[in-house]
Amino acid sequence: MADNSMSSHGTKMNTAEEACSLFRLTDSDLAALKRLGERVVPKMDAFVEQFYVWLKTLPEYEVYFPDEAMVQHVKSLQRDYWVEVFEGVVDQSYVDRRATVGETHARIGLPLGIYFSAMNYAVTLFSVDLYDGNLNADDYAAAVIALNKVASMDTALVVDTYARISNEAAAAQSKAIMEMSTPVTQIWEGILLLPLVGLIDSKRAQDIMDASLAKIADTQARIFILDISGVGVVDTAVANYLIKVTKATRLMGCQSTISGVSPAIAQTMTELGIDVGNVRTTANMRDALSLALQAQGVAAPRVGD
């Protein structure tokens, strides 16, 4: 579902070049970053300790760091992460590692607010708290600008992956729901029923077609009731799909009825100019069922009798 070559907003940020160009990150930025790195990388242990002092104040801390081993593991990853930043080399493996960080955070469901806040705090620690004042004013200013660019770029790479994974999860979920949403059921000898709910897209239309025809072949059903009372919109494409399904079932010797055509849908279909031809339609499922039972020679009990 998700297109890996594009970010959630269609901005390409796949390669190191694309990422750097989006954030206007130049070689002189990277050089400035390296100069700041010479000042702060030796203090990396102090950085990690101070960062965790802040992290522990968050109410979510306990949830994400259940034990000391976990804390040590993440601390060492974080150390490597920032050492890499101050090396001043943004290449493909740099970009890929940021994607992995995004993936990890997405898997544990870390709120993005915490992520942004953490990046912001890290920038503050490196540029203010841990900075020893030993750069000239121009170099320092350039380094702070570069650090901010890199922090934003890293955040964007992480969030991008985060969004992709969330989208994939949603797509997998909707696929699972979709698969459950074409329950063609034999409700009586020779009678199949498919209640449709929601919106019908081309993928789902194909699923409906496949599931219906397969079930007709399995059960030798003669009557197929397609109930659309739960379908939100019947536009020309959906109407076309439904008509195709009824035509295909007829070829298999099974008569289809489209039931549950509400007044609003009936009026809309008429205005659209859709010709349902000789497809049998009924206002509700009860009528369709009653007709089906009669056709099968079953005396249908009348509701209310």
Added chain:
Amino acid sequence: MAASHPIIIHDERSLAAAVLEATRVAQSAGLSRVAVQQLATVTSELGRNILKYAVRGRIQLEAIERKGRKGVRVVASDKGPGIQEVERAMADHYSTGGTLGLGLSGTKRMMDEFTVMSEPGKGTRVEVVKWQ
């Protein structure tokens, strides 16, 4: 009047979001049940045209009011290939996309106001209004 954010139509999922939003806007504008259904259907038609011909485009939904009367405006625009012959495209059963060819003509019949602007190679803009 409060205009909702334009919805970028680029796949069937975003189209579904636009249809749901159209239903919501039409209901809150106090449109009748049939009118709500028609507006949602029209949004779906216009969105499908975007997907089919332009691949990507946008739909903007807006609750409007004129002389105390409430309504909903839908604007569907894209920078796709445009419509070569608008008049023919407006005729029933005319389609270059292998479909029923009722979308645009049906849309016009269902809406109170309908404007289509298209320039080949530049894109298409369809604006419709349904009044309460």
